[in-house]
Amino acid sequence: MKVKDNFIILFIIFAIFGMLVTVQIRSTVSMQKQSALTLDYNRLKSQLDTRVKEGEQYKAQIAELEHKKEDFLKASPGTNSSNSLKNELDYLKFISGLTDVTGDGVVITLNDAENPDPASQMNYIIHDYEVYGIINDLRDAGAQAIAINDERLIATSEQICAGPTIKINKNRYAVPFEIKAIGDPDKLYSAIKDSDVVSGLIQYKKRVTVEQKNSIVIPKFMNDINGLISKLEVADNESKKEQ
Amino acid sequence: MKAKRSSRNISIALVCVILGLALSWQFQSIRNNAKVMTLENQKKDDLVVKILNEQKNNENLRAKLNELQTQLSKFENARGNSDENLKLLSDEIQKLKTVAGLTNVKGRGVVVTFSKDDALSVEDDDLLFVLNELRATDAQALAINDQRIIDTSEVRGAGGYINVNGRHVLPPYVIKAIVDPDDAVNALNMVGGVFEQIKVFVDVSVQKSDNVEIPPIGEELIKTDKLKIVENDK
Numbered sequence: 001m002k003v004k005d006n007f008i009i010l011f012i013i014f015a016i017f018g019m020l021v022t023v024q025i026r027s028t029v030s031m032q033k034q035s036a037l038t039l040d041y042n043r044l045k046s047q048l049d050t051r052v053k054e055g056e057q058y059k060a061q062i063a064e065l066e067h068k069k070e071d072f073l074k075a076s077p078g079t080n081s082s083n084s085l086k087n088e089l090d091y092l093k094f095i096s097g098l099t100d101v102t103g104d105g106v107v108i109t110l111n112d113a114e115n116p117d118p119a120s121q122m123n124y125i126i127h128d129y130e131v132y133g134i135i136n137d138l139r140d141a142g143a144q145a146i147a148i149n150d151e152r153l154i155a156t157s158e159q160i161c162a163g164p165t166i167k168i169n170k171n172r173y174a175v176p177f178e179i180k181a182i183g184d185p186d187k188l189y190s191a192i193k194d195s196d197v198v199s200g201l202i203q204y205k206k207r208v209t210v211e212q213k214n215s216i217v218i219p220k221f222m223n224d225i226n227g228l229i230s231k232l233e234v235a236d237n238e239s240k241k242e243q
Numbered sequence: 244m245k246a247k248r249s250s251r252n253i254s255i256a257l258v259c260v261i262l263g264l265a266l267s268w269q270f271q272s273i274r275n276n277a278k279v280m281t282l283e284n285q286k287k288d289d290l291v292v293k294i295l296n297e298q299k300n301n302e303n304l305r306a307k308l309n310e311l312q313t314q315l316s317k318f319e320n321a322r323g324n325s326d327e328n329l330k331l332l333s334d335e336i337q338k339l340k341t342v343a344g345l346t347n348v349k350g351r352g353v354v355v356t357f358s359k360d361d362a363l364s365v366e367d368d369d370l371l372f373v374l375n376e377l378r379a380t381d382a383q384a385l386a387i388n389d390q391r392i393i394d395t396s397e398v399r400g401a402g403g404y405i406n407v408n409g410r411h412v413l414p415p416y417v418i419k420a421i422v423d424p425d426d427a428v429n430a431l432n433m434v435g436g437v438f439e440q441i442k443v444f445v446d447v448s449v450q451k452s453d454n455v456e457i458p459p460i461g462e463e464l465i466k467t468d469k470l471k472i473v474e475n476d477k
Contacts, residue, residue, distance in 0.1 A: 009255055016262050020269060027273050030280065041283060044290040051297035058304035065311040072318040073332055085332050092339035095465050097394055100473035129368070132375055136367070139397035140406075144469045146394070155344055155385065155393045158378035164292060167379065170303055172296040183469050217473060224307045229341045231383050231421055232348040235456055 062222075097154045097221040101145050103182035104214045106189050108134065111176040111207040123204050126175055128161040133197040134179060135159065141191035143181040145218045149173045150180075152221040156228060169223055176207075185212040344393045344460040348384050352421040352455035353377075353428060358446035362414030367400035369441050373418055374398070376437045380430045382422035384457045388412045389419075391460040408464050424451035 074086060093099050110131070113124035135153065138146055146153045151168045158167060165172040181188055192198060192210050201208045321327035340346050355373055357365050374385060374392065385392040390407040399406040404413050420427065431437050431449055441447050 013255075013258060013262065016266070020262070020265060023269050023273065027269070027276060030273075030276055033280075038283065041287055041290065044287060044294065048290060048294050048297065051294055051301060055297060055301045055304060058301060058308055062304065062308055062311060065308070065315055069311065069315055069318060072315070072321075072328075073335065082329055082332065085329070085336060089332065089336050089339065092336060092343055092345075094470075094472060095467060096339055096343040098339070098342075101470040102473050103469045103471055105469075128375070129372070132371055133368070136371055136397055136399070139395055140399045142466070144395060144466055153394055155391075155396070156378050156382055157394075158375055160375060160379040165296065171300045174292065174296070222307065223303055224310045225338070225342060226310055227306070227381075228383055229338065231350045231352075231423075232341055232346075233350050234337070234341060235347040235349040 059222075097145070097152050098225070100217060100219050101182065102215055102217045103145070104185050105143070105180065105182040105212075105216050106138075106185060106192065107211050107213050107216065108179040108181075108192060109176055109207070109209045110134075110179070110201070113205040113207065124206065126166075126177065126201075126206060128159050128166050130197055130201060131166060131177060131179075132159045134192060134195070137191050137195045137197065138179070138181045138183070138188060141183065141187045143183040143188060145182045147180045147218045149178055150219050152219055154221050154228075169221070180216050180218055182216055182218060185214075188212075343465075344384070344391050345462065347456065347459050348421060349454060349456040350383070350421040351424055351453050352382075352384075352419065352451075353424050353431075353449050354452055354455065355418040355420070355431070355447065355449045357414070357416040358448075359415040361445040362416070363403070364444045365400075365405070365414065365416055367398045367405060369445060369447075370398045370405065370416060370418065372437050372441065373431070373447075376430050377418070377420045377422055377427055380422055380426045382420040382427070384421040386419045386457045388417055389458050391458055393460050393465070395466065408460070419455050419457055421455050421457060427451075 073089065094101075110126050112126055117124065131148065135146060135148075148159065148168050151157070151171060151173070153168075157169050160167050162172055165174045166177070167173075189210060189212050198208055198210070318331060321331055337346075341348060355377075357369070370387060374387075377385060387398065387405070387407045390396070390410055390412060392407075396408050397406065401411075404411045405416065406412065428449055428451060433439075438447060438449075
């Protein structure tokens with residue numbers, strides 16, 4: 001009887017020991033996996049850094065080339081007719097969104113709700129239609145230049161959902177979105193503050209801020225210009241008459 | 244005999260307590276590890292998305308860079324030749340006029356028509372929805388009932404009519420776009436897409452056309468009085 005008692009107790013102890021050992025081994029294995037993951041993470045991070053640097057290099061090169069082009073165009077002889085052409089060129093660039101501009105207006109930031117309910121997550125994230133709804137309200141209130149995350153909006157700029165990001169001028173952006181608009185600050189502010197879109201956002205606790213600001217700088221449109229007009233054929237000479 | 248037995252009991256109890264402690268500690272550490280792992284995974288996924296974004300953005304930049312380089316080599320060739328120079332200048336102006344929407348343009352595209360019978364149910368959101376989808380399919384020129392859409396064009400419903408560029412636009416509402424017609428029709432008809440959602444309330448249809456003509460924006464509608472050009476010193 002006594003012997004059997006001992007046996008059972010020892011058996012249980014060893015069983016628990018066995019369990020502990022297995023658990024320990026599994027934990028160690030997963031720890032190793034994790035360190036591999038960290039390694040991966042660092043590799044990805046350095047990859048991202050190189051990409052960002054690459055992009056900055058391109059931007060610098062583009063700025064330099066554009067400057068050169070400007071010089072070439074301006075280098076043509078200083079006759080009256082060519083001077084007026086140069087002025088026209090400057091004006092057209094200005095109204096086409098091809099110059100950096102500054103002025104007073106509003107800055108709006110949009111972000112997903114904090115701690116969304118996972119079951120109805122779609123209700124708590126910023127959607128493309130909310131973004132272009134706000135853009136339309138800004139235009140309605142007389143905004144003269146608009147940018148989202150410093151991506152200048154022109155006539156054909158899309159704001160469309162692409163997975164977890166929104167595509168603007170073919171470039172992808174994730175939250176938070178910062179919308180800058182130049183116009184009459186009071187008009188813009190009240191148009192956005194009381195808009196249906198914003199009250200809808202607040203209802204789902206999405207994070208919205210609207211602020212009036214002076215001297216907002218909105219950068220120029222950065223993409224390829226030829227891509228904007230490659231399919232267009234100028235239909236009549238009405239506009240050519242002026243030349 | 245009795246003393247021996249109780250000392251054995253005590254030692255077994257002690258072993259059990261230690262085991263229990265070790266067990267609970269072990270579990271806690273594992274749960275912790277799992278939490279850290281999912282967090283790391285999440286961060287990794289975020290990074291992958293960011294890298295892909297940058298990659299795409301860089302591609303666009305590279306295209307722009309290439310365009311500029313070819314242009315510059317043209318300028319380089321024209322150096323010293325003032326006629327050639329003037330021609331390049333006026334070409335550039337013509338191009339920018341089209342970009343700005345100041346020219347009457349035509350090309351292949353689509354015409355989207357909202358049924359006149361449902362005119363009262365057409366909301367500005369419906370028109371914006373179509374416009375945005377067409378933009379995403381690389382539309383190069385857009386107009387609502389011959390009001391050219393430019394960077395500052397609003398679309399605002401006002402009951403019996405809709406305001407575009409501050410002008411009343413009356414039904415039937417027609418959106419014209421110069422765009423790849425097949426792409427545009429596919430995009431609009433996508434399952435769960437624009438047309439499916441609009442058709443619940445309004446009958447809407449799209450026709451491809453080889454000759455869509457889109458009028459220029461009235462120059463008086465371009466307002467820039469609140470803007471100042473930032474002079475770059477570079």
